[in-house]
Amino acid sequence: MKSPILQSATKYLLPILLLFSFFLLLRGHYYPGGGFVGGLVASIAFVLHSFANGPEETMKILKRKPLSLIPTGLAISALSVTLPLLLGYPPMTGLWFEEPIPFIGMIGSSLFFDLGVYLVVIGVVLTILFTISLNNLEEKR
Amino acid sequence: MIDNHILGPVFIHLFTAILQLIAWRKTVTQRYISGIGSFLGVLVAIRLLSKVQDQGILTMNASNWESPFGIVFVADLLSSTLVLITSLAGLAVSLFSSTGINRQRMLYGYFPIFHFLVMGLNGAFLTGDIFNLYVWFEVIIISSFVLMTLGGRKTQLEGAVKYMALNILASTFFLTGIGILYGITGSLNMADLSQKIKLVNNQFLIGITSMFFLLGFGIKSAVFPLYYWLPSSYHTPPSAVAATFGGLLTKVGIYAMLRVFSLIFIPDEFTRNLLMILAVLTIVTGSLGALIKLNIRRLFSYLIVCHIGFMIGGIGMFTKVALMGTVFYLFHDILVKTNMFLIAGLIRQMRGTMDMKSLGGIYAQYPKISLLIALVLFSLVGIPPLSGFWPKVFLFKEAFNISEYAFVAALVLGSFVTLFVIARMWSEVFWKDVPSDVNIEDKYNPMPLARRILLVMPIALLAIATVFIGINAEVVVKLVDQIASQLVDTSSYVEAVLGKQN
Numbered sequence: 183m184k185s186p187i188l189q190s191a192t193k194y195l196l197p198i199l200l201l202f203s204f205f206l207l208l209r210g211h212y213y214p215g216g217g218f219v220g221g222l223v224a225s226i227a228f229v230l231h232s233f234a235n236g237p238e239e240t241m242k243i244l245k246r247k248p249l250s251l252i253p254t255g256l257a258i259s260a261l262s263v264t265l266p267l268l269l270g271y272p273p274m275t276g277l278w279f280e281e282p283i284p285f286i287g288m289i290g291s292s293l294f295f296d297l298g299v300y301l302v303v304i305g306v307v308l309t310i311l312f313t314i315s316l317n318n319l320e321e322k323r
Numbered sequence: 324m325i326d327n328h329i330l331g332p333v334f335i336h337l338f339t340a341i342l343q344l345i346a347w348r349k350t351v352t353q354r355y356i357s358g359i360g361s362f363l364g365v366l367v368a369i370r371l372l373s374k375v376q377d378q379g380i381l382t383m384n385a386s387n388w389e390s391p392f393g394i395v396f397v398a399d400l401l402s403s404t405l406v407l408i409t410s411l412a413g414l415a416v417s418l419f420s421s422t423g424i425n426r427q428r429m430l431y432g433y434f435p436i437f438h439f440l441v442m443g444l445n446g447a448f449l450t451g452d453i454f455n456l457y458v459w460f461e462v463i464i465i466s467s468f469v470l471m472t473l474g475g476r477k478t479q480l481e482g483a484v485k486y487m488a489l490n491i492l493a494s495t496f497f498l499t500g501i502g503i504l505y506g507i508t509g510s511l512n513m514a515d516l517s518q519k520i521k522l523v524n525n526q527f528l529i530g531i532t533s534m535f536f537l538l539g540f541g542i543k544s545a546v547f548p549l550y551y552w553l554p555s556s557y558h559t560p561p562s563a564v565a566a567t568f569g570g571l572l573t574k575v576g577i578y579a580m581l582r583v584f585s586l587i588f589i590p591d592e593f594t595r596n597l598l599m600i601l602a603v604l605t606i607v608t609g610s611l612g613a614l615i616k617l618n619i620r621r622l623f624s625y626l627i628v629c630h631i632g633f634m635i636g637g638i639g640m641f642t643k644v645a646l647m648g649t650v651f652y653l654f655h656d657i658l659v660k661t662n663m664f665l666i667a668g669l670i671r672q673m674r675g676t677m678d679m680k681s682l683g684g685i686y687a688q689y690p691k692i693s694l695l696i697a698l699v700l701f702s703l704v705g706i707p708p709l710s711g712f713w714p715k716v717f718l719f720k721e722a723f724n725i726s727e728y729a730f731v732a733a734l735v736l737g738s739f740v741t742l743f744v745i746a747r748m749w750s751e752v753f754w755k756d757v758p759s760d761v762n763i764e765d766k767y768n769p770m771p772l773a774r775r776i777l778l779v780m781p782i783a784l785l786a787i788a789t790v791f792i793g794i795n796a797e798v799v800v801k802l803v804d805q806i807a808s809q810l811v812d813t814s815s816y817v818e819a820v821l822g823k824q825n
Contacts, residue, residue, distance in 0.1 A: 253344035260337055272327045274386040
C-alpha cells in the first residue's frame, strides 16, 4: 500500500516524533516518560516510515542493522551502573554534574542508564519488526 | 561490613554477555570471550568467598539507599559459596559448549544468553531483597526459555512448552506470596521481614503465605507432586544446556527455600511434617522413575528429582546438622549433576545416541575417559571418600536422631536405587559390547586433539572439584558448619543488613 498522503505526512512526522521521543527521554527522571517510553515512540516513528515507504527504505535511513543498537544500549546502561564503583560508591548510585547544562538541565549517570534503555528498546522493536516484514517481502517475491 | 564490590560475579557475566552481543555471529570470538569471562568469574567468586570468610557477612546498598528502604545485596557464606560453585560449573559448561554446541545455535546467540543465565543465578544468590529475588528468577527463566528453544526442533518445543507453563505458574505463586507478604508487613527486605514477621498477630495468615512460597519454589526445584515438567523437558535441549539446567536451575529453588524458610518463615510443626512427607514422596517417585528409564538423560532427570528429595528432607528436619547435610548436598549436587549431563553429552558425541540399548563398548575404546567418568559416578552414588558420601552421613545421623524413620527408609531407598541404576548404566554403556545390529557413528574419535580436550577437560575439572571436596572434607565440613549456624541463628545476617538491633 503506497499512499502519497501518508508518505508526505511521515516526511514531517518522522523528525517530530524523534524529537518528541528525545524530549520524553530527557524529562523521564522526575516526570512521566523515560528511556522505555521514549524508545517506543522513536521506534513508532520508524515503523510509520516503513509503513509509508516500505521496510527497505527505512533500513536505508537507519544505515545499520537495528540489532547493533542492543549491545550498544546495554553497554551504555551497564557502564553507567558500574561507573560509581570507580568513585567508591555502590553500583547504581546517581552521579550528577554540579552545574546544570543549558536547555537540558541537570545531567547525571541515570540519564545514561535511560539512554541505554532507549537504544535497547529501539533495537529490540525494530529487529522484531524488520525480521517479520522482510521475511514476508522475501516470501512474496 | 559494607563492600561495594560484591556484585562482581554478576557484572563479569553481564559484560561478557554484552561483549558477545557486540561480536554477534562471530562464533570463534564468542567462544574465547566466554571462556575468559567464565574464568574471570571464578576468580572473582574465589575472592568474594575468601573476603566473606575473613570479614564476615558483606552487604551492599544499591544506589546508596539505606537498608530497609533500598535494595540490599548480601554475601553471606552460603551465597558466596554457591556463587563460587555456580561459577565453576559455568566455566565447565562454557568450555564444553565451545565444541559441544553446534554452530547454528551459536549464531543465534547461545553464548550471550548462557552468560545472562549465569548472571541471573549469581544475582539470585546475592540479593537480600525478596522482590529482587523474584526479578532474578525472571532473568533466569527467560534466559532458560531461550536456551531451551534455541534450535527449534519439534521435541525441544514440546519440552519447552511444559517447562514454560509450569515455571510461569511457579513465578505467579511466588509473586502472589510476595504481594501478600508486603501487604502484611510493608517490607520486602528479607532481614527486615524476619524481624517484622514475628510481630504479626495473625500467624495463621503467615502460614498460608508461606505455602505460596513453598508451592512456587517447589515447582522450580521439582518436588513431588510438581516435578512432572522436569523429566519431560530436560532431555530435549543439547547436553551443555541440560547440564546448566540440571545442575543449577533446580538448585536455585532449593537455595530460595533455604533462605526463605530460615529467615522469614521459620518452619512450624505443620510445615516440617509437610516438607518431610514431600521429601519422602519425592525420593520414592524419583527413584521409581529412574528405575524404568533407559535413555541416559531421562534417567539423570529422574535422579535429579530423587536427590532433590534429600535436600528437602534436610530443610524439613530443620536442625543444624540436617541443614549441614542439605547445604553440603547442595554443593555436591551442583557439581555432580552438571557433570553427569556433560558426560551424557560426551557419550552422545562418541556414539550418536543416548539409548542404553544401543550403547556399549566405551570402556574398551576409551579406558582413561571411562575411569574419569567412573569417578564421577562413584561420587554420585556416594562412595567414600568422594563428595557424595559426607552429606548423607549428616542426613542419616540427624534423621535417626529425631526418629524420622520414614525419611531414613527413603534415604536408603534413594541411595540404593541410585547405586542400582548407575551400576546398570555402567554395565550397559561402558562394559557391554556394542550391540551387533547397531552402527556406531563416532564423532569424537576423528576430532582434532584441541576439541577433544575441550570436551573432556570440563568433566575433569568438575571431577577434580568433587574429589577435592571429598578429600578436603574437613575444610568443607567446617565451612558448612558455619553456614548452618548462620541459617539456624540469623541474627548475624540481620545485624549485617540492618545494623545493630537492640
